[in-house]
Amino acid sequence: MKPLNVAVLGCGVVGSQVVRLLTEQAGDLEARVGAPVRLVGVGVRRIDAPRDVEVPAGLLTTDPAALVARGDLDVVVEVIGGIEPARSLILSALENGASVVTANKALLADDGPTLFEAAEKAGRDLFYEAAVAGAIPILRPLRESLAGDRVTRVIGIVNGTTNFILDKMDTTGAGFEEALEEAQALGYAEADPTADVEGFDAAAKAAILASLAFHSRVTAAEVHREGITDITAADIASASQMGSVVKLLAIAELVPPTGSGQQATDSADGGDGTEGVSVRVHPAMIPRSHPLASVREAFNAVFVESDAAGQLMFYGPGAGGSPTASAVLGDLVTVGRNRLGETRGAGESAYADRVVLPMGETRTRYHIAVDVDDRAGVLAEIAGSFAEEDVSIQTLRQEGRGADAQLVIVTHDATDSQLSRTVERLRGLSCVREVSSVMRVEGMAD
Amino acid sequence: MKPLNVAVLGCGVVGSQVVRLLTEQAGDLEARVGAPVRLVGVGVRRIDAPRDVEVPAGLLTTDPAALVARGDLDVVVEVIGGIEPARSLILSALENGASVVTANKALLADDGPTLFEAAEKAGRDLFYEAAVAGAIPILRPLRESLAGDRVTRVIGIVNGTTNFILDKMDTTGAGFEEALEEAQALGYAEADPTADVEGFDAAAKAAILASLAFHSRVTAAEVHREGITDITAADIASASQMGSVVKLLAIAELVPPTGSGQQATDSADGGDGTEGVSVRVHPAMIPRSHPLASVREAFNAVFVESDAAGQLMFYGPGAGGSPTASAVLGDLVTVGRNRLGETRGAGESAYADRVVLPMGETRTRYHIAVDVDDRAGVLAEIAGSFAEEDVSIQTLRQEGRGADAQLVIVTHDATDSQLSRTVERLRGLSCVREVSSVMRVEGMAD
Secondary structure, three states: OOOEEEEEEEHHHHHHHHHHHOOOOHHHHHHHHHOOOOEEEOOOOOOOOOOOOOOOOEEEEOOHHHOOOOOOOOOEEEEOOOOOOHHHHHHHHHHOOOOOEEHHHHHHHHHHHHHHHHHHHHOOOEEHHHHOOOOOHHHHHHHHHHOOOEEEEEEEEEOOOHHHHHHHHHHOOOHHHHHHHHHHHOOOOOOOOHHHHOOOOHHHHHHHHHHHHHOOOOHHHEEEEOOOOOOHHHHHHHHOOOEEEEEEEEEEEEEEOOOOOHHHHOOOOOOOOOOOOEEEEEOOOOOOOOHHHHOOEEEEEEEEEOOOOOOEEEEEEEOOHHHHHHHHHHHHHHHHHHHOOOOOOOOOOOOOOOOOHHHHOOOEEEEEEEOOOOOOOOHHHHHHHHHHOOOOOEEEEEEOOOOEEEEEEEEEEEHHHHHHHHHHHHOOOEEEEEEEEEEEEEEEEO | OEEEEEEEEEEOOOHHHHHHHHHHHHHHHHHHHHOOOOEEEEEEOOOOOOOHHHHHHEEEOOOOHHOOOOOOOOEEEEEEOOOOHHHHHHHHHHHHHHHEEEEOOHHHHHHHHHHHHHHHHHOOOOOOHOOOOOOOHHHHHHHHOOOOOOEEEEEEOOOOHHHHHHHHHHHOOOOOOHHHHHHHOOOOOOOOOOOHHHHHHHHHHHHHHHHHHOOHHHHHHOOOOOOOOOOOOOHHHHHOOOEEEEEEEEEEEEEEOOOHHHHHHOOOOOOOOEEEEEEEEEEEEEEEOOOOOOOOEEEEEEEEEEEOOOOEEEEOOOOHHHHHHHHHHHHHHHHHHHOOEEEOOOOOOOOOOOOOOOOOOOOOEEEEEEEEEEOOOOOHHHHHHHHHOOOOEEEEEEEEOHHHHHHEEEEEEEEEHHHHHHHHHHHOOOOOEEEEEEEEOOOOOO
């Protein structure tokens, strides 16, 4: 039987594991694909770089453009990452008749539609399970298993570095800097941790999840993004006191149109009566009883709510060479079978074409800690600031007395604009010494 | 565009929700399948039975055999359950050119190969995501997402009734009977709870999971099965004392061949040097830190270990009309797309053809509580019984003194035969008043 010709672009942490599995699992892969899977080339930057896997020298090439253009490839696996040359290579691979499996979240979140259109035009598959949450099968379930259901919300812990840092802060009482240093020492954070701790990585994944869950096109630039660098040990302690834990969450949710239910006072959808989507990455407190709260260390998990299925959660390692390679190989088997059957998997569907709402119009809840003067009338003044912005308070408790007096307030659902205006008002009150913590709250009954 | 003709067999708890979703989600389904999805018939026992959904009278029929044989069906959804007439109807549907989506775990675990061969022969799809763990996408990830990986173990909480009962016993200290009554009162257990509490339901699901995970044919009859009716409040308390919780687990694992590693002393694979599988359902203690320990009430979860991906967990509602219907519809979309594309999904693969090992040869660990005389030499006698069967003890602790003296022992890994022989020896010792609890231990480092 004609073998399936596979080329791998990139032979770093993930690529070397892909090459290893292609070799070690050859027998099983052949049984599952229905034809031998043959590695015909590996694009690398330097032929003689040290690698975790032995690649026959004849397969290595520093000319990936020539590799993807050779015309006899069935599948190209792109694990270089970044925008260029990855994009040009993927486009060339598709034009030259190959299907593509990629783990490139940045490229997909930045310029997915260009790739999807090229795949559509070429009549080839473009699969990318490995781009979100590593080994955890989440894109395929969203795309296929829930295809007859209506997903209403996706909440993910999709960045292992920040989860490791926040988990350390929670379990040891460490501050952000200290926890970051430990993460770096253990290899969980890079020397320049910006992409992780500022939420860029999570925002790219949020865009991909939102696009799939809501059959719309959402790019990373449309995702509201806040990182975890401002989270203090006091924030974590405050969360702990209310039985909660702080996580960096990637949230994508359907927002009802104006005039229905909770959104009655906002023009949430641009006024045309269809549902919009809110897509955002920010730290938030979630109750310890929530399934996401028990996601420890560098693990990832994605929590999905849908009309019929209810609440589902998918949990596992979110990064690492070998878990990511597992996801790549899973896609490779499907794409390979499709090639042999001269068919394609379900392409991208953006038929719902939902509008991404500005963060200000998104309804959230706040946990606010305010250091106040301990005197009569303060509570009324504070409560007044909330009332003026039409924000209703769920709980208010006083901590400490005298110079340590602090009010801790958890609000009900309100637009993010209302809430941030309320915080501004609080800062202007003479009885307020400092607004010491402002954090969103998720996963709690309103 | 030619619509996709769908017939539904059964309009009970699940069927009525399938019919509801087919109607309510019609627009989305058309966008996702690529053609309108048209409900053309619903097979029921009684036309005038009360149902949760309104079905146009013209679509109802009490002659399902004629419905599946009409020849213009693209997809038949079978949600009647049980062996007959479900099997005959599915076979007839396939012979008449329809693909089939079913939630029928009993039939699949009992006689799956007959159905798979009929689907293969007809060139049609037979999908059954809803048969295991309700709405949780687990079969598709096993079959497709992990297709390039090597699954080594699947541990599932796949029966909501028993999980509800054990969770109640854990949180309230109730005995089995009391917890069962509460489950029945709340609708989580049936009037005759045998299929659930004796582990038959879980065993069918274990057979399906093992077949998929290990590309072999495993039937329910080959699954070692123990239920939860003998679990006492004392067992739960004893588990709690060692930081564990008792769950009814469906376990399917690869067992290394004779001569390699742990299996060195056993003929685990029939002697031909390939890996065998152990498939079993029994209650077991698992540490509270294990992800499965936090699965509460009637929820289900499946924990999967594989070489490359590591540890994954899938969590969600394991039963109920609407969650199960979500899984059915997910399959329906894929099967529908395949019909339009004149292709098929990956069929069943049993190429690995692994041998199911007898329970006696399976390596497990035991937690044993023994009421003993409180006198010198007892410990040596007890330890001697373990030594004679070559079972090594991990921990041994004494509880109480005098007439209340009890020894609690946790063993290392040994064959189930060795362990049960050890328990027999203990029962024969004069210093042993009673072996008060014997339970397997899972998910703990050996």
